Amino acid sequence: MLSIKNLHASVEEKNIIKGLNLDVKPGEVHAIMGPNGAGKSTLGYVLSGRDGYEVSEGEATFNGKDLLELEVEERAREGLFLAFQYPVEIPGVSNMEFMKESVNAMREQRGEEPLTAAEFLKKAKEACKQVQLPLDFLKRGVNEGFSGGEKKRNEIMQMILLEPKLCILDESDSGLDVDALQVVADGVNSQRDGERSFIVVTHYQRLLDYIKPDFVHILADGKIVKSGDASLALEVEKSGYAFLGKAYEEAEA
Amino acid sequence: MSEQIEQALERKYDAGFYSEIESETFESGLDESVIRRISAMKNEPEWMLEWRLKSYHAWLEMEEPDWAHVDYPKIDYQAISYYSAPKSMKDKPKSLDEVDPELLRTYEKLGIPLHEQEMLAGVAVDAVFDSVSVVTTFRDKLEEAGVIFCPISEALQRFPDLVKKYIGSVVPRTDNYFAALNSAVFTDGSFVYIPKGTRCPMELSTYFRINEMNTGQFERTLIVADEGSYVSYLEGCTAPQRDENQLHAAVVELVAMDDAQIKYSTVQNWYPGDENGKGGIYNFVTKRGVAHTNAKISWTQVETGSAVTWKYPSCVLKGDNSVGEFYSVALTRGRQQADTGTKMIHVGKNTKSTIISKGISAGHSNNAYRGLVQMGPRADGARNFTECDSLLIGDKCGAHTFPYIESRNPSAIVEHEATTSKVSDEQLFLCQQRGLDTEKAVSMIVNGFCKEVFKELPMEFAVEAGKLLEISLEGSVG
Numbered sequence: 001m002l003s004i005k006n007l008h009a010s011v012e013e014k015n016i017i018k019g020l021n022l023d024v025k026p027g028e029v030h031a032i033m034g035p036n037g038a039g040k041s042t043l044g045y046v047l048s049g050r051d052g053y054e055v056s057e058g059e060a061t062f063n064g065k066d067l068l069e070l071e072v073e074e075r076a077r078e079g080l081f082l083a084f085q086y087p088v089e090i091p092g093v094s095n096m097e098f099m100k101e102s103v104n105a106m107r108e109q110r111g112e113e114p115l116t117a118a119e120f121l122k123k124a125k126e127a128c129k130q131v132q133l134p135l136d137f138l139k140r141g142v143n144e145g146f147s148g149g150e151k152k153r154n155e156i157m158q159m160i161l162l163e164p165k166l167c168i169l170d171e172s173d174s175g176l177d178v179d180a181l182q183v184v185a186d187g188v189n190s191q192r193d194g195e196r197s198f199i200v201v202t203h204y205q206r207l208l209d210y211i212k213p214d215f216v217h218i219l220a221d222g223k224i225v226k227s228g229d230a231s232l233a234l235e236v237e238k239s240g241y242a243f244l245g246k247a248y249e250e251a252e253a
Numbered sequence: 254m255s256e257q258i259e260q261a262l263e264r265k266y267d268a269g270f271y272s273e274i275e276s277e278t279f280e281s282g283l284d285e286s287v288i289r290r291i292s293a294m295k296n297e298p299e300w301m302l303e304w305r306l307k308s309y310h311a312w313l314e315m316e317e318p319d320w321a322h323v324d325y326p327k328i329d330y331q332a333i334s335y336y337s338a339p340k341s342m343k344d345k346p347k348s349l350d351e352v353d354p355e356l357l358r359t360y361e362k363l364g365i366p367l368h369e370q371e372m373l374a375g376v377a378v379d380a381v382f383d384s385v386s387v388v389t390t391f392r393d394k395l396e397e398a399g400v401i402f403c404p405i406s407e408a409l410q411r412f413p414d415l416v417k418k419y420i421g422s423v424v425p426r427t428d429n430y431f432a433a434l435n436s437a438v439f440t441d442g443s444f445v446y447i448p449k450g451t452r453c454p455m456e457l458s459t460y461f462r463i464n465e466m467n468t469g470q471f472e473r474t475l476i477v478a479d480e481g482s483y484v485s486y487l488e489g490c491t492a493p494q495r496d497e498n499q500l501h502a503a504v505v506e507l508v509a510m511d512d513a514q515i516k517y518s519t520v521q522n523w524y525p526g527d528e529n530g531k532g533g534i535y536n537f538v539t540k541r542g543v544a545h546t547n548a549k550i551s552w553t554q555v556e557t558g559s560a561v562t563w564k565y566p567s568c569v570l571k572g573d574n575s576v577g578e579f580y581s582v583a584l585t586r587g588r589q590q591a592d593t594g595t596k597m598i599h600v601g602k603n604t605k606s607t608i609i610s611k612g613i614s615a616g617h618s619n620n621a622y623r624g625l626v627q628m629g630p631r632a633d634g635a636r637n638f639t640e641c642d643s644l645l646i647g648d649k650c651g652a653h654t655f656p657y658i659e660s661r662n663p664s665a666i667v668e669h670e671a672t673t674s675k676v677s678d679e680q681l682f683l684c685q686q687r688g689l690d691t692e693k694a695v696s697m698i699v700n701g702f703c704k705e706v707f708k709e710l711p712m713e714f715a716v717e718a719g720k721l722l723e724i725s726l727e728g729s730v731g
Contacts, residue, residue, distance in 0.1 A: 084683065093697050101693065
């Protein structure tokens with residue numbers, strides 16, 4: 001599904017990603033962990049094509065297409081979804097109309113008829129309930145006056161509605177209490193269907209108690225320095241990232 | 254992303270075509286004889302001619318105002334033609350079948366079909382082409398309700414006393430430079446009278462079109478809502494795309510008698526000039542209403558066109574408990590300049606006013622809000638609330654706010670809120686990441702910003718206004 005080879009990327013001429021390799025197959029859940037400043041969020045932005053994130057070397061293919069050649073919205077319509085760490089507010093634009101436009105943009109790409117207002121409303125209400133947000137959140141402005149936890153749940157609601165092929169969750173657990181974390185995790189788990197893939201970016205192992213990853217990768221200084229199964233995350237939990245010092249040296253050598 | 258936004262503000266102006274219609278157009282220039290000719294063409298009563306001539310002589314003594322935050326070359330008033338009318342209008346057509354088909358096609362192209370059966374249900378239209386009214390629809394239905402809706406030139410023939418009583422009663426002949434000019438040379442416009450206790454059965458609308466080159470459009474609209482009546486009125490305007498600037502100096506007067514309500518909406522889309530600021534309409538307009546006891550006047554405007562806009566629809570809240578409202582969206586891009594806002598003059602007790610102004614600037618444009626809230630000595634318990642928001646698209650445009658507050662009554666309350674924001678890279682990125690292209694994203698963000706004002710427009714026109722913003726923003730992002 002997603003194949004990244006020797007990716008190098010910079011922001012404002014500062015190299016952040018320095019030779020990253022990653023293969024994600026359909027249905028897999030990959031967790032990416034790492035210390036602050038390792039380039040975790042940058043990876044999500046580079047893959048989704050955010051302006052100002054320059055790829056200098058390497059390649060990334062998504063469903064057989066050269067991802068790096070596509071515009072932001074084209075990548076999105078191909079089925080790449082990014083759940084933001086800090087979702088931005090769009091005052092006056094209701095969540096409803098925003099998501100309806102968005103869902104219909106995806107449907108158009110898939111050659112499907114746009115949903116009518118009634119059809120969309122039905123789906124939206126279900127998704128809203130699933131992430132345990134009151135229904136009036138559909139009428140409110142996008143993220144307008146939402147708490148941190150509500151914003152994160154709103155992101156998951158969008159993910160459910162858009163039915164993407166690959167979901168990148170950028171620290172969707174940060175700032176959440178245990179109950180909210182459970183809601184977010186349940187939302188994600190409900191979307192695991194053996195086809196849809198996930199890249200779960202997180203600083204803490206905690207989220208992975210709820211979303212069981214198939215693979216765990218440790219990202220440090222712009223590259224993956226160690227990969228393993230879920231037990232790797234537990235190791236991090238126990239001894240922190242200190243052990244990386246050594247592993248990192250080995251990788252350098 | 255910002256780079257994309259800043260890129261060329263090329264845009265499409267759908268209404269920019271010119272119609273091949275044989276016209277009778279005065280030679281350019283202005284003197285007493287021109288005014289006498291206009292008055293004679295319209296077979297006006299003697300008092301009207303005198304009124305015009307007095308206005309003209311007053312105008313000669315006045316100076317063009319220069320306090321607005323706009324910049325344009327000096328206007329040569331002798332280079333303008335003050336009258337132009339399609340030849341086919343000379344023997345006034347009695348029904349739609351007699352109207353020049355090319356004229357009807359012009360309005361159809363603009364999305365204003367004049368055949369009643371094709372029209373939006375519940376909207377009557379007066380179509381003004383250059384200096385004359387071409388056709389007014391749904392007259393019979395309106396007259397059944399006792400509502401008068403006709404060209405002002407016709408009202409001068411049929412209801413001279415009504416016109417004489419109210420014309421200049423809200424905007425005096427010598428109110429300001431452009432109002433004085435209009436009073437001297439106005440050619441046509443709409444006249445509306447709603448009798449006591451009558452709710453006008455349909456939306457009334459006037460559609461102004463400038464077609465001829467080097468002509469000015471000087472229309473005059475007068476709306477009188479008698480006691481306890483209600484009317485909702487909408488005006489729209491377009492002009493062909495030309496390299497020369499054209500002057501539009503209109504006057505609109507509203508009179509809301511006791512317990513009456515007037516809702517006046519404008520969707521202004523005059524040609525704004527090209528991306529380098531060549532051509533476009535100078536829109537110098539005086540609009541004012543007087544609200545008597547318990548009356549309400551509400552102005553809603555969506556301003557997307559014109560090279561230079563100078564316009565302050567105002568309310569004189571004369572009667573106790575009267576209410577004034579001003580809801581405005583002004584969008585400027587390219588080299589457009591707008592200096593617009595309102596005046597709320599609180600005279601009576603417990604008068605209330607609300608001002609919601611949304612300015613959107615893109616490209617190299619300049620957008621200024623200028624508003625006056627005046628609380629008179631008798632205005633006990635008067636209240637005003639003003640909210641003034643600016644949205645910037647790109648970093649080469651300007652937004653300015655000039656609020657003036659004068660209170661001579663200690664019990665009056667005036668509130669003013671102002672914000673300035675930008676369409677941020679984060680917002681655009683979020684929209685794009687959800688599959689929306691940049692233009693759709695910007696128009697959605699801008700529409701969200703304008704929501705408070707759009708909800709004040711009559712339903713059919715709120716949709717139009719949203720679309721107009723979309724078209725206007727087309728190409729304003731890369």
